[in-house]
Amino acid sequence: MSEQYILSLDQGTSSSRAIVFDHDGEIKAVAQQEFRQIFPQPGWVEHHPQEIWTSQASVIAGAIASAGINGLDIAAIGITNQRETTIVWDRETGQPVYNAIVWQDRRTASYCDALKAEGKTEFIREKTGLIIDAYFSATKVKWILDHVEGAREKAEAGKLIFGTVDSWLVWKLTRGEVHITDVTNASRTMLYNIHRLAWDPELLELFGIPAAMLPEVKTSSEIYGHTKTTLFAHKIPIAGIAGDQQAALFGQMCTEPGMVKNTYGTGCFLLMNSGDKPVVSKNNLLATIAWKIGEEVTYALEGSIFVGGAIVQWLRDGLGIIRSSGEVETLAHSVPDAGGVYFVPALTGLAAPYWNQDVRGAISGISRGTTAAHIARAALEGIAFQTMDVVNAMIRDAGIELKELRVDGGAAANNVLMQFQADILNTTVIRPKIIETTALGAAYLAGLAVGYWSDIHEIRQHWHKEKEFIPSGEQQKMEELKEGWRDAVDRVLER
Numbered sequence: 283m284s285e286q287y288i289l290s291l292d293q294g295t296s297s298s299r300a301i302v303f304d305h306d307g308e309i310k311a312v313a314q315q316e317f318r319q320i321f322p323q324p325g326w327v328e329h330h331p332q333e334i335w336t337s338q339a340s341v342i343a344g345a346i347a348s349a350g351i352n353g354l355d356i357a358a359i360g361i362t363n364q365r366e367t368t369i370v371w372d373r374e375t376g377q378p379v380y381n382a383i384v385w386q387d388r389r390t391a392s393y394c395d396a397l398k399a400e401g402k403t404e405f406i407r408e409k410t411g412l413i414i415d416a417y418f419s420a421t422k423v424k425w426i427l428d429h430v431e432g433a434r435e436k437a438e439a440g441k442l443i444f445g446t447v448d449s450w451l452v453w454k455l456t457r458g459e460v461h462i463t464d465v466t467n468a469s470r471t472m473l474y475n476i477h478r479l480a481w482d483p484e485l486l487e488l489f490g491i492p493a494a495m496l497p498e499v500k501t502s503s504e505i506y507g508h509t510k511t512t513l514f515a516h517k518i519p520i521a522g523i524a525g526d527q528q529a530a531l532f533g534q535m536c537t538e539p540g541m542v543k544n545t546y547g548t549g550c551f552l553l554m555n556s557g558d559k560p561v562v563s564k565n566n567l568l569a570t571i572a573w574k575i576g577e578e579v580t581y582a583l584e585g586s587i588f589v590g591g592a593i594v595q596w597l598r599d600g601l602g603i604i605r606s607s608g609e610v611e612t613l614a615h616s617v618p619d620a621g622g623v624y625f626v627p628a629l630t631g632l633a634a635p636y637w638n639q640d641v642r643g644a645i646s647g648i649s650r651g652t653t654a655a656h657i658a659r660a661a662l663e664g665i666a667f668q669t670m671d672v673v674n675a676m677i678r679d680a681g682i683e684l685k686e687l688r689v690d691g692g693a694a695a696n697n698v699l700m701q702f703q704a705d706i707l708n709t710t711v712i713r714p715k716i717i718e719t720t721a722l723g724a725a726y727l728a729g730l731a732v733g734y735w736s737d738i739h740e741i742r743q744h745w746h747k748e749k750e751f752i753p754s755g756e757q758q759k760m761e762e763l764k765e766g767w768r769d770a771v772d773r774v775l776e777r
C-alpha cells in the first residue's frame with residue numbers, strides 16, 4: 283500500500299481549514315476558506331451552519347487534491363473546532379432551526395447576570411469548572427428553545443438535537459448516522475459534570491434543556507464512525523475529536539502536568555496541563571477537560587482572553603493604519619516602545635481573570651508625539667499584558683513557576699509581540715516549527731486511535747522548536763510598564 287496520511291479538519295471561528303499530515307507530523311497539504319460572520323445586532327455573532335459545512339467540505343476536497351491523494355490514502359480523520367458555538371437541528375430532516383450562535387455572542391449576558399444574582403456561581407463552578415458567562419453553550423441552547431417558534435415543544439418530543447461544531451461535522455460526514463461529541467467539547471457547554479464525566483441532570487433542569495437533545499459523549503481518541511459523504515469514494519474512520527484549544531495543547535505536546543501553551547488567534551487561550559485532577563481556581567480561571575484517551579482523563583487550567591489577534595484586525599479594518607495583519611509588525615518595530623501609550627483591548631468585555639462583560643476597550647497616554655506606530659505597538663503589548671495577567675493568575679492557582687511558554691496561532695508569527703511577551707513575563711517563549719498545532723493535535727488523536735502512531739512517546743519526537751525568544755532582562759523598565767498597564771486596566775474597570 284502507498285504511504286498513508288491523516289486528514290485533520292480545523293473548523294475555526296473565522297475560517298475552515300483542512301490539513302493533510304504525514305507520519306512525521308509534517309504538513310503535506312493545506313486548504314483554508316473564510317466564511318461569513320453574521321452580526322444581526324450589536325453583541326450578537328452567528329454563523330450559518332450550512333456555510334460551516336460547505337466551507338469545510340470545500341477545503342477537504344481542496345487539501346486532498348493538492349496532496350494528490352485519494353480516500354484510500356487517508357488512515358483517519360481528526361476534527362478540531364471553535365468551541366462552545368451552538369447548533370440545534372432537526373433529527374429527521376437535518377435542518378438547523380436557527381443559525382449557529384457563536385462563542386463570542388453576548389445575547390444571554392443579562393440572563394447570566396441574573397443567574398449570578400441568584401447565587402448560582404459556586405453550584406455551576408463545582409460541577410463544570412466554569413464561570414457563569416454568555417460564552418458557554420448552555421444559555422445559547424436555552425435561548426434557541428425560548429425564542430424559536432415551536433422549538434421547545436419539538437425538543438421535548440425528542441425531535442431536535444443539539445451539538446457543538448464537532449457534532450455537526452460528524453453528523454454531516456456520516457449523513458446523520460452518528461450524533462456524538464467528545465469530552466473536551468462537552469466540558470465547554472456548562473451542562474457537563476467534569477468530575478462524574480456525565481451530562482448533569484440538575485444543570486439540564488436549571489436551563490430547561492431536554493436530555494434527549496444531547497449528543498453521546500465519547501473520548502478524544504477512538505473510532506466514532508465512518509464517512510458516508512460523497513466527498514470520499516471510500517469509508518474513512520473519524521477517530522479523533524478535541525476542541526481547538528485542547529487540541530493545541532496536545533499538538534504542542536504539553537502532555538506533562540505543569541506544561542503551558544498560549545494560542546494567539548482571534549482570542550488568546552492559555553492552557554496548563556493539570557494532570558489527572560481539575561484545579562479549582564481561586565483566580566477566575568476555568569477548569570476544563572484537556573483530553574480523554576482510553577480510560578485516562580487529563581484536565582487543564584484555562585485562561586481565556588476574548589480579544590487577541592482580533593485587535594490587529596481592528597487596527598486594519600476599524601482604524602485603517604495597516605493594510606494586512608502582517609504589516610503590524612513592521613509598524614510596531616519602527617518605534618522602540620509604545621511611548622507611554624497603553625491599549626486595553628476589551629472590545630467585547632474582559633474575560634480571564636476579570637470576567638467583566640460590560641467594560642470596553644481604551645487607549646490611554648496619548649501625547650502630541652504619539653504616532654500610529656505607538657498605537658500599533660501598544661495594541662501588541664496589550665495582547666502580551668493580558669497574557670501576563672492570566673499567567674500570574676495561573677501561577678497563583680497552581681503554585682508553579684513558569685519555565686517556558688509554548689506559543690502558536692496566527693499572531694504568534696509576530697516577532698515583536700513574541701519578544702515583548704518574553705520580556706514582560708521574564709520567561710522564554712518558544713515557537714514550534716509547525717505552528718498549526720491545533721490541527722496537528724487533532725491529527726495525533728485520530729492517528730493514535732487507528733494505530734498510525736503507536737503512542738505519545740513516538741509523537742513527541744516530532745515536536746521541534748523554530749525560534750526561542752529570550753527575555754531581555756530589562757526588569758526595571760518592565761516593572762514600570764506593568765504598573766502603567768495595571769493603572770490602565772483599573773481605569774477601564776472603574777468606568
Ligand SMILES: Nc1ncnc2c1ncn2[C@@H]1O[C@H](COP(=O)(O)OP(=O)(O)O)[C@@H](O)[C@H]1O
Pocket residue numbers: 294295296297546547548549590591592593594595607608609610611691692693694695696
Ligand atoms: N503577523 C501578525 N501579527 C499579529 N497578528 C496577526 C498576524 N497575523 C495574523 N494575525 C492575527 O491572528 C488572527 C488569526 O489567527 P488564527 O490562528 O488563524 O485565528 P482563528 O483560529 O481564531 O481564526 C487574526 O486575528 C489576525 O489579525
Ligand SMILES: O=P(O)(O)OC[C@H](O)CO
Pocket residue numbers: 293294295296363364365366385525526527547548549
Ligand atoms: O476559533 P478560534 O481559534 O478563535 O478558537 C475559539 C475558541 O475555541 C473559543 O473558545
